[in-house]
Amino acid sequence: MLLKVENLKKYFPVAKTFIERLLTREERYVRAVDGISFHIEEGEVFSLVGESGSGKTTTGKVVLRLIEPTSGRVIFQGRDITSLGKKELRLMRRHMQIIYQDPYASLNPRMRVGEAIMDPLLIHKIAEGREAKEMVLEMLEKVGLTPPETFFNSYPAYLSGGQRQRVAIARAMITRPKLVVADEPVSMIDVSLRASILDLMMDLRKEFGVAYLFITHDLAVAKYISDRIAIMYLGKIVELGRTKVLFKNPLHPYTKALLSAIPVPTPGKRKERLRLKGEIPSAIDIPPGCRFHPRCPMSFEPCNKEEPELMEVEPGHFVACHLHT
Numbered sequence: 001m002l003l004k005v006e007n008l009k010k011y012f013p014v015a016k017t018f019i020e021r022l023l024t025r026e027e028r029y030v031r032a033v034d035g036i037s038f039h040i041e042e043g044e045v046f047s048l049v050g051e052s053g054s055g056k057t058t059t060g061k062v063v064l065r066l067i068e069p070t071s072g073r074v075i076f077q078g079r080d081i082t083s084l085g086k087k088e089l090r091l092m093r094r095h096m097q098i099i100y101q102d103p104y105a106s107l108n109p110r111m112r113v114g115e116a117i118m119d120p121l122l123i124h125k126i127a128e129g130r131e132a133k134e135m136v137l138e139m140l141e142k143v144g145l146t147p148p149e150t151f152f153n154s155y156p157a158y159l160s161g162g163q164r165q166r167v168a169i170a171r172a173m174i175t176r177p178k179l180v181v182a183d184e185p186v187s188m189i190d191v192s193l194r195a196s197i198l199d200l201m202m203d204l205r206k207e208f209g210v211a212y213l214f215i216t217h218d219l220a221v222a223k224y225i226s227d228r229i230a231i232m233y234l235g236k237i238v239e240l241g242r243t244k245v246l247f248k249n250p251l252h253p254y255t256k257a258l259l260s261a262i263p264v265p266t267p268g269k270r271k272e273r274l275r276l277k278g279e280i281p282s283a284i285d286i287p288p289g290c291r292f293h294p295r296c297p298m299s300f301e302p303c304n305k306e307e308p309e310l311m312e313v314e315p316g317h318f319v320a321c322h323l324h325t
């Protein structure tokens, strides 16, 4: 096992107004990640899927310890990274990289592409000089930016969104990490280029044996690349299983609603859309009982009082819903 996340929580304190400070001492929190557990195997693609506000991006950042967890453990290659000191964490970072959503903001506009990709090699003292440059040219070729010498000397401003995301991927892969957190890596890229970026990521996975924690709001994208998928809602995992199983036999009403929203590619064929009531609530005022109950079309007696646990209903398939306890 490469990564194990145990009961991870991340709460952000809510700033109080002057009046609120006078009236109450009670602190309020955004419970962005509210006690989730999962694992990722070596070379596996594991996707976290959910609407905006479900806590998936915060989970990715806490897993890399780009932000500190409130509680819980993140065990990477057998070591709890939540307890590592700064120096040890820096060493560990070589093996854990991130690809951000926005290819326009993730690259320094004043750095040439070659320098940007070479930077992690220098930071982690993997290579320098001629050797580092050779490694960068080779990586540029692998990510499809050819001729590599031309791209090495280019500035990000002269590249398209798809090319910039290829640079970001090259930068993440240059240290040969074991885990890459990919946070919506294709959502800001032209639709026509998305499949080619996903295919590139899968090719690199095959070549380097890297695992991905893939974060997306798009279940169709997750289906295309994932071995397993976890569905998140308001800071919790509500369903988790192998991709095929989840698509063939979704159990949680939220998963069913997300699946019903995926367009059918066959012309003339329609499927019934399961529409949800309202919007995802604030993570400050989480509904009691099942946090999905105000929107759930299947809600019944215990749902607004008792919070369902994530239970294994068949080997490797977990769901948190009173309909399946």
Ligand code: SF4
Pocket: 252, 253, 254, 290, 291, 292, 293, 294, 296, 297, 298, 299, 300, 303, 308, 320, 321, 322, 323
């Ligand atoms: Fe719906 Fe109840 Fe299941 Fe929650 S526990 S998803 S409200 S049926």
